[in-house]
Structures are given as structure tokens and as C-alpha cells.
Amino acid sequence: MSFLAINGSPRGKVSNTHQLITYFTKAMSPSFYKIAHLKEFYNKNQYDALIEEMKTYESILIGFPLYADWTPGYVKELFEKMGERRAELAGKKYLYLIQCGFPESHHCRYVARYCARFTDRIGGVSIGSIVRGNSEGARLIPETFFKDSKILGELGRIFETETRLDQGLLEAIAKPEKLTKSGLTRIALMQKLPLGNGYWNSQLKKNGAFEKRFDKPYEE
Numbered sequence: 001m002s003f004l005a006i007n008g009s010p011r012g013k014v015s016n017t018h019q020l021i022t023y024f025t026k027a028m029s030p031s032f033y034k035i036a037h038l039k040e041f042y043n044k045n046q047y048d049a050l051i052e053e054m055k056t057y058e059s060i061l062i063g064f065p066l067y068a069d070w071t072p073g074y075v076k077e078l079f080e081k082m083g084e085r086r087a088e089l090a091g092k093k094y095l096y097l098i099q100c101g102f103p104e105s106h107h108c109r110y111v112a113r114y115c116a117r118f119t120d121r122i123g124g125v126s127i128g129s130i131v132r133g134n135s136e137g138a139r140l141i142p143e144t145f146f147k148d149s150k151i152l153g154e155l156g157r158i159f160e161t162e163t164r165l166d167q168g169l170l171e172a173i174a175k176p177e178k179l180t181k182s183g184l185t186r187i188a189l190m191q192k193l194p195l196g197n198g199y200w201n202s203q204l205k206k207n208g209a210f211e212k213r214f215d216k217p218y219e220e
């Protein structure tokens with residue numbers, strides 16, 4: 001077994017990140033990979049144990065959602081631990097799966113650049129980043145209706161045999177990189193429909209924040 005995929009979502013197993021990693025590893029031979037959930041190591045204060053495990057793999061994927069335009073805090077904490085123990089991890093191959101809620105994958109590009117630089121600074125080999133916007137629904141949409149499940153599966157299949165991420169597939173899964181004017185107009189129109197904000201409004205209500213959705217606490 002030589003590929004470890006780390007799911008860095010604070011939602012653990014029930015996350016979009018885990019779902020996307022599952023698609024990425026779907027076509028791989030089961031003896032080739034293992035999925036680990038960072039949440040479990042964090043809860044038990046066991047990052048050192050995770051580093052020990054990482055040492056036994058040739059390639060490591062770190063997958064995470066964008067939280068406030070950056071990695072979740074404990075993914076950053078893992079990066080710091082990897083930095084401290086970089087000599088033990090030198091020469092490993094790294095790839096990243098970065099996904100976010102906004103439709104434009106462009107939001108993830110800054111952290112993708114950070115990941116490439118980070119890999120370089122810890123003496124790793126950078127394989128690249130899979131970047132995907134509009135991913136909040138990934139864990140809820142059945143696989144047949146989730147078209148990018150096939151692209152992820154194909155990316156994973158090629159990665160297992162050729163240790164690379166296919167550029168054409170990376171570009172396909174990142175669409176839209178940025179919204180066009182007509183795309184923005186379509187979204188503005190959808191927001192006016194009752195269903196347009198249905199999911200987010202239900203989340204706000206669930207958390208008792210619906211009435212406060214237009215608050216501007218820093219304006220006073």
C-alpha cells in the first residue's frame with residue numbers, strides 16, 4: 001500500500017471532502033490506498049501518530065474544504081507538525097484536493113499555491129492540486145447525478161498507474177474557474193426565487209440565525 005489520502009474536513013466521514021476522496025479512489029486497487037480522517041487524529045491529540053503513518057507511504061493526498069478562504073484550522077496545524085518533522089518526510093510525493101462552497105474554483109487557487117510552496121519547503125515532490133468549487137452538495141447528490149464523480153475516478157485511475165494528475169481533467173473539474181457576466185446574472189435571478197436560497201435559509205433557521213442574516217456587527 002503506498003497512497004494515503006487524508007480527509008481534512010472537520011465533518012469527518014460525513015463530509016464533502018470524504019465523498020470526493022471516495023470518488024478519487026474508487027477505480028484504484030484496494031491494496032494501493034488507505035483513507036485516514038484527520039478529525040480522528042485531532043480528537044485524540046495524535047498528530048505524531050499520523051506523521052508516523054505518513055512515513056510509511058510514498059504518496060500522500062491532503063484533502064480539505066475552504067473555511068474562510070483558507071484551510072480548516074487543524075489542517076494548518078497538521079502542516080505545522082509536518083514542517084517540524086520535515087526531515088522524516090523528505091522526498092514524499094504530495095497532492096491536494098481543495099474544494100469550496102462558492103461556485104468559482106478560483107477561490108481555492110491561493111491556498112493551492114501555498115500547498116505547492118509548502119511541499120517544496122518541506123522537501124516533498126509536488127504532484128499538484130485538484131481544485132473544485134460548488135462542492136457543498138457533493139455528499140448529498142447521488143453518484144449518478146454527480147457528473148464529476150467520473151472525472152475524479154479517472155484522475156485517480158491515472159494517478160495510480162502514472163503518479164500524475166491529468167491536466168485536462170484538472171481543468172474540467174475546476175469549471176467554472178470564474179463566473180461570466182451571464183452566469184452572475186443567472187445566479188442573481190435564481191436568488192429571487194423561493195428555492196434559490198432554500199438550502200442556506202434552512203441552515204440559518206436550524207441554527208437560529210435566520211433573523212440575523214443581514215446583520216453587520218462590524219459596521220457600528
Ligand SMILES: Cc1cc2nc3c(=O)[nH]c(=O)nc-3n(C[C@H](O)[C@H](O)[C@H](O)COP(=O)(O)O)c2cc1C
Pocket residue numbers: 009010011014015016017018064065066067068069070099100101102103107135136137
Ligand atoms: C466555517 C465555514 C467557512 C467557510 N468558508 C468558505 C469560504 O471562504 N469560501 C467558500 O467557497 N466556501 C466556504 N465554506 C463552504 C465549504 O467550503 C463547503 O461547504 C465545503 O464543501 C465543506 O466541505 P466539507 O463537508 O468537506 O467540510 C465555508 C464553510 C464553513 C462551515
